[in-house]
Amino acid sequence: MPLPVVDNHAHLDIRRDDDAAGEGLDLQAHVERLITDARAVGVDRIVQIGCDLESAELTTRLVDAHPALLGGVALHPNEAPLHAERGDLEEAYASIERLVAHPRIRVVGETGLDYYRTGPEGRDAQQDSFRWHIDLAKRTGKVLQIHDRDAHDDVLRILAEEGAPEKTVMHCFSGDMAMARECVERGYYLSFAGTVTFKSARELRNALSVVPPEQILVETDTPTSPRRRIGAP
Template identity: 85%
Template structure:
């Protein structure tokens, strides 16, 4: 049995505050040695405090199944640093359809989305990696339903796109994307990045942009105007270099910020200032 990876250390503080655009603070990894023995309240408190200590003073907490969506509403009421998003993840919708309770699940998400500190409908979208052909029609239906919910409620739409670039872009064009649409953990190429910018979307980059083998992703980032760029951790997943493979945490978005600044040939301070302003424009004040 391999030894567990050591807990990541705090990165150097950023020069100005910045936002982690997408995190799942309520999700625990079995190999999260930093959080061993903590209950959920202590776990979230530590993640928020560690993030604040390095300049990550605001976080968008995402709940993408019913239990996590309910927990997200509770967390945003407890922690001023958090705003929230709720949705059925693309892989959740087929499960509800199989159980025959998809309409009830939609009703729950719509109720939770009405909370004033829930500013995001998401993550929704398409995932052709984990769901096969038999579940794709339900994913499409769910994606279209969430697009409509975001437009009806005036919330930001955050999109999950895994191995489904063409269908995600086609669906957004057919339905008409909300005015504020974010592609979470952007994974497309230069051509897709340019098309997203032309359509007015925002692109959020996760720790994957720091990986040595992610040259194509960094090339895509390089064509995105700074005021359309967001950064995220997707905590507890997609941990950036130098802690790749360990459990992620919002404080580690500082590593991603520094990589993004280098790709965009900006100072870290200017990028922090721009990302912060963009996040407040999208989500409103915390």
């Protein structure tokens, strides 16, 4: 690539099931290999995202070990309702709050809403969690990264109600042109993943076309499915 590129959203602690070359590597060696591969194609910095408690903890260790990484931590929108159900959501929030204080954790994310994987019974917990993470990003001055799956209207509504943090990223943007315009007007960053290259993604390319370059980010959201967590070192 003509310029160094930042992958602003990746899950390096998760491995594809069919990643034979990574078989047998421990987590740190696996991550080092991904960083080397990325650098070889011009991606010299990566934001590692840990969005459940185990992964968030790992993320703080990964950013300490690898200078090419910065990190983000949060409870994923599909994770928060599980904690609410078990009755340990407050403890989970406390852990995220402790981890986000790490100086190389620059992102609160990914948080947001996912109406695809979580049914109506989990929506209240999701929305409460989203509001809590928005507040956390503002209190700590960190970037907010948003996961929005089939929930565009509520994501935009809740951001407006709470007041978005100064730096807000729509991770793996999946809206149409009208939504892209709205996000641009509000000063959000729009992050595009490989999906924008799919043949069927004309709508997404139209959305991309209305975003000024200074508000465009790119990401891999690696790895694609099927995938599994690598055991902690």
